[in-house]
Amino acid sequence: MSTDPEVERHFHRMEHSGPHPGNRPRLRSHDVTPPAPSGAQPGVPAPAPPRPLLSIRGVDKRYRTAKGATVQALEGIDLDIAEGEIVAVIGPSGCGKSTLLRMVAGLDDDYTGAVEWRRPPRPGKDIGFVFQEPALLPWRSVAGNVGLGLEGRKDLEGAEQRVAELLDLVGLGDFAKSYPKELSGGMRQRTAIVRALAYDPQILLMDEPFGALDAITRDRLHDDILRIWERTRKTIVFVTHSVEEAAYLADRVVVMSARPGRIRAVHRVPLHRDRTPATRELPEFGRFAGMLRGELA
Numbered sequence: 282m283s284t285d286p287e288v289e290r291h292f293h294r295m296e297h298s299g300p301h302p303g304n305r306p307r308l309r310s311h312d313v314t315p316p317a318p319s320g321a322q323p324g325v326p327a328p329a330p331p332r333p334l335l336s337i338r339g340v341d342k343r344y345r346t347a348k349g350a351t352v353q354a355l356e357g358i359d360l361d362i363a364e365g366e367i368v369a370v371i372g373p374s375g376c377g378k379s380t381l382l383r384m385v386a387g388l389d390d391d392y393t394g395a396v397e398w399r400r401p402p403r404p405g406k407d408i409g410f411v412f413q414e415p416a417l418l419p420w421r422s423v424a425g426n427v428g429l430g431l432e433g434r435k436d437l438e439g440a441e442q443r444v445a446e447l448l449d450l451v452g453l454g455d456f457a458k459s460y461p462k463e464l465s466g467g468m469r470q471r472t473a474i475v476r477a478l479a480y481d482p483q484i485l486l487m488d489e490p491f492g493a494l495d496a497i498t499r500d501r502l503h504d505d506i507l508r509i510w511e512r513t514r515k516t517i518v519f520v521t522h523s524v525e526e527a528a529y530l531a532d533r534v535v536v537m538s539a540r541p542g543r544i545r546a547v548h549r550v551p552l553h554r555d556r557t558p559a560t561r562e563l564p565e566f567g568r569f570a571g572m573l574r575g576e577l578a
């Protein structure tokens with residue numbers, strides 16, 4: 282679980298208020314097409330597809346502004362996320378992408394519809410959240426930031442080992458004792474990402490995690506994310522403004538319409554799961570990113 286104060290506060294509330302507040306009766310059916318069955322034999326019923334890790338059902342979200350007006354941010358959002366998937370959410374500014382992520386994280390429970398989990402998230406541990414700004418504690422070392430959520434564990438050695446492994450995973454093993462001010466922007470964000478993984482959450486949610494970084498650093502972090510996924514097979518949902526980022530990282534891309542945000546399309550990325558910098562040079566990569574760009578225009 283992320284140790285960002287807002288997330289911590291929310292889960293502290295959750296611990297005292299029972300189940301995830303988003304688990305309400307469903308209002309609408311969802312819209313995600315299951316993958317085509319393969320190898321089906323005549324007369325033999327196909328096995329039921331595994332339940333999605335997460336189902337968002339008929340979610341509507343309205344904000345009330347300070348002046349008393351109502352802003353409809355999301356309308357009729359239906360989406361299933363499978364375990365181990367990487368899903369990108371793109372859409373015009375203000376279409377409700379961050380709102381959607383916050384609702385999935387349980388940071389905002391004032392909506393209608395339902396956010397249903399296959400396994401209820403463990404309070405404070407099962408949802409890793411990464412914001413655009415890494416928000417590290419400046420008085421703590423890199424290892425101290427990453428291990429923050431593991432403090433108090435009886436297995437101190439195990440916790441230290443986990444922190445070391447996570448830092449190695451993103452090439453920060455030699456910076457465990459450094460302080461955030463001694464790191465570059467990309468290193469700070471890598472610290473924030475592995476901090477969100479420290480508890481081994483069910484899902485990693487990232488809200489424009491690379492938006493504040495220069496292009497070269499961003500590309501490097503993309504490959505860190507792919508490496509993390511290779512190692513952990515973590516379910517990842519991220520918001521981005523970059524169609525190239527969505528195409529490079531995701532299995533599926535959710536395209537949202539302008540406010541009130543609705544799901545306009547869900548595209549499976551037509552690329553092999555193994556992505557390398559050379560993937561960006563493939564004609565199908567360019568075509569797919571171009572198609573996404575056209576949908577946003």
Ligand SMILES: Nc1ncnc2c1ncn2[C@@H]1O[C@H](COP(=O)(O)OP(=O)(O)OP(=O)(O)O)[C@@H](O)[C@H]1O
Pocket residue numbers: 344345346352353354372373374375376377378379380381540
């Ligand atoms: N606390 C709030 N009170 C009132 N309106 C809000 C609040 N938070 C968000 N909104 C409105 O809800 C809509 C969706 O906002 P949100 O931040 O989710 O969009 P977004 O797609 O993430 O935008 P961006 O891409 O620019 O970050 C916007 O019109 C925004 O003004």
